[in-house]
Amino acid sequence: MSDDPRTLDQFDVSGRSALVTGAASGIGLAYAEVMAEAGAKVTITDIDAEGAAREADRLVHEGFEVRWDTCDVSDIEQVARAFDHHVAAYGGCDIVFANAGLDVGDSFWSPEDKRNPSGQIDVYSTDKWDKSIGINLTGVFHTVREAARVMKANEANGGRRGGSIVITSSNAAEVNEAIVGVPYMAAKAGVKHFMRHAAYELAAYGIRVNAIAPGPFVTNIGDGWVKKNPRAKEAWDRLVPVGRMAETYQIKPLALLLASDAGSYMTGSHVMIDGGMQLGSVKPLND
Numbered sequence: 001m002s003d004d005p006r007t008l009d010q011f012d013v014s015g016r017s018a019l020v021t022g023a024a025s026g027i028g029l030a031y032a033e034v035m036a037e038a039g040a041k042v043t044i045t046d047i048d049a050e051g052a053a054r055e056a057d058r059l060v061h062e063g064f065e066v067r068w069d070t071c072d073v074s075d076i077e078q079v080a081r082a083f084d085h086h087v088a089a090y091g092g093c094d095i096v097f098a099n100a101g102l103d104v105g106d107s108f109w110s111p112e113d114k115r116n117p118s119g120q121i122d123v124y125s126t127d128k129w130d131k132s133i134g135i136n137l138t139g140v141f142h143t144v145r146e147a148a149r150v151m152k153a154n155e156a157n158g159g160r161r162g163g164s165i166v167i168t169s170s171n172a173a174e175v176n177e178a179i180v181g182v183p184y185m186a187a188k189a190g191v192k193h194f195m196r197h198a199a200y201e202l203a204a205y206g207i208r209v210n211a212i213a214p215g216p217f218v219t220n221i222g223d224g225w226v227k228k229n230p231r232a233k234e235a236w237d238r239l240v241p242v243g244r245m246a247e248t249y250q251i252k253p254l255a256l257l258l259a260s261d262a263g264s265y266m267t268g269s270h271v272m273i274d275g276g277m278q279l280g281s282v283k284p285l286n287d
């Protein structure tokens with residue numbers, strides 16, 4: 001037997017701590033759950049304090065070490081405070097998921113299969129543009145900024161050197177989607193390249209930075225319209241090459257790979273998990 005670590009042992013994150021943004025729901029909640037399952041101490045942060053508290057309480061009740069904090073990622077002071085609270089509670093920060101995001105809407109094509117007047121570029125709301133960029137792109141910068149700050153200090157604080165940052169991007173970083181608002185495309189494409197830059201800069205500090213780019217997952221994004229509207233869900237299922245939208249449990253193994261030592265040679269990767277959506281275009285556009 002060689003001295004190499006055993007493969008499954010490399011997925012163990014016991015004794016480490018993880019902070020997740022936008023973790024009261026959907027994909028962020030799945031990240032928090034898999035980190036707890038794999039042994040990490042977790043902070044659930046979200047703009048939705050009630051939801052964060054509810055999910056943290058549930059996981060504590062299930063026997064995991066989980067705390068929660070309120071944090072709007074578009075506000076750098078709230079992000080810095082959430083990281084400071086996490087470090088004070090757990091003594092450092094090894095894993096961060098920069099996940100919070102939303103689609104502010106007004107796509108140029110409607111789910112009813114026609115042009116959507118308020119989604120056209122020539123009239124698109126500048127307030128919606130600013131809100132989407134402020135959360136989906138600047139919010140990721142804020143989170144990575146504070147993650148780098150605390151991870152650079154891990155070793156001096158007696159912890160493990162460096163850490164792993166995982167950003168939630170989207171297949172929208174690669175493929176344009178007619179039924180998602182235009183700023184979301186720009187924000188997620190920006191997230192992808194920012195992730196690569198951060199990975200390049202932070203590699204020397206032992207900090208890995210990667211992105212998960214999901215295709216369509218059943219979550220509460222867009223006010224949960226896919227959950228509320230079975231016909232919209234069926235329409236989406238038909239668009240995906242594998243024939244169905246994903247459930248959030250399906251993102252957990254990839255999240256654990258990137259967060260743990262199992263992904264120790266991965267940095268700067270933008271990993272698609274999209275049921276094949278990247279393989280062909282969605283083209284309802286001959287109006």
Ligand SMILES: NC(=O)c1ccc[n+]([C@@H]2O[C@H](COP(=O)([O-])OP(=O)(O)OC[C@H]3O[C@@H](n4cnc5c(N)ncnc54)[C@H](O)[C@@H]3O)[C@@H](O)[C@H]2O)c1
Pocket residue numbers: 021022023024025026027028045046047048051071072073074099100101102103135139168169170171213214215216217218219220221222
């Ligand atoms: N669901 C999908 O199909 C899909 C596809 C690609 C990418 N994504 C990305 O996944 C991430 C998570 O989305 P989801 O689908 O799980 O949606 P979701 O709505 O279920 O969860 C998003 C969470 O983020 C929180 N949030 C919203 N604005 C916030 C802010 N300013 N600060 C902090 N928290 C905030 C919400 O309260 C919510 O709990 C987003 O970045 C989204 O763009 C989702």
